[in-house]
Amino acid sequence: MIAHSEWKQGEVFQGIAENGNTIMFDANSVHQYGPSPMEAILMALCSCTSVDVVSILQKKRQAITGLRVSANATQAPAPPRVFTHIKLTYAVGGKLSRKAVEDAVSLSKNKYCSVSKMLEKAATIEYEIVYPDGEPEP
Template sequence: MKATVKWLGEELFMGTSESGHTLVLDANGGALAPSPLENVLLSLGGCSSVDVVSILKKTRQQVSNCVVEITGTRVDTVPKLFSDIHLRFVITGTDVEAKHVERAVALSADKYCSVALMLAGKVNISHDFKIINA
C-alpha cells in the first residue's frame, strides 16, 4: 500500500491514496479540514465501524444504523500524543441483542481493526455501546 501527501500552501496538505482517493488535511488545528490527528480518530472509528457492522450482520442482527462517537485525550507535552481514546458505538435496529454487540465491539478492538491494533501499544483504547430500538 502506498500514498502521497502534497503541500497545498499555508498549512493545508492533500493526501492521495494508491487507489486514487484524496483528502485534505489542515495542520492548523483543523480550521479548514481535519487535522492529521483528527484523521487518526476518524480512521479508527471507520475501521472499527466496518468490523462491528459486518460482525452484527453475520449474526443476523437487524441493524439499521451504526454511529461511533470517538473521544481522544492528548498529553500536555510535545509531541501531543493521544493517551486515551474512547469509542462509543450507538447501534440502532430491531431486536438487536446486547451480547452480539458486545462481542462485535470486542472482536473489532482485540482482533480485527488494524488501526486499533496499531495504536493499542501506545494508547489506552476503551469502548462501550448503546442500543436504540427502532
C-alpha cells in the same frame, strides 16, 4: 500500500493514496479545508471499527439499522502529542441481541480493527455501547 502528501498552501496538505483517493488535511486551528492529521486518525479508528461491527452483526443475521461510533481522545501535553487515552462510544440501532453487539465490538477491538491495534500501542482504548432506541434483547 503507498501514499504521499503534497503541500498545497499555508498549513494545508493533500494526502494521496496509490489508487488516487485523496483527503485534505488542515493543520491550522480553524481546520477550514479538512481535518487535522490527528482528527483523521480518530475518524479512521471510528470507521475501521464500524466496518467490523456492521459486518460481524450482519453475518450473525442481526437486524442492525444504525451505527454511530464516536471517539473522545486525550493527547499528551507536549510533543509528540500522541493519543494517551481514547474512549469509543458505539450507538447501535436495530432489533439486536445485546450479546451479539458486545461480541462484535469486542472482536473488532481485540482482533480485527488494525487502526485500533496500532493505536493501543500508545493509548488506552476503552468503549461503551449505548442503545438510543432502547435496550436490546439479552
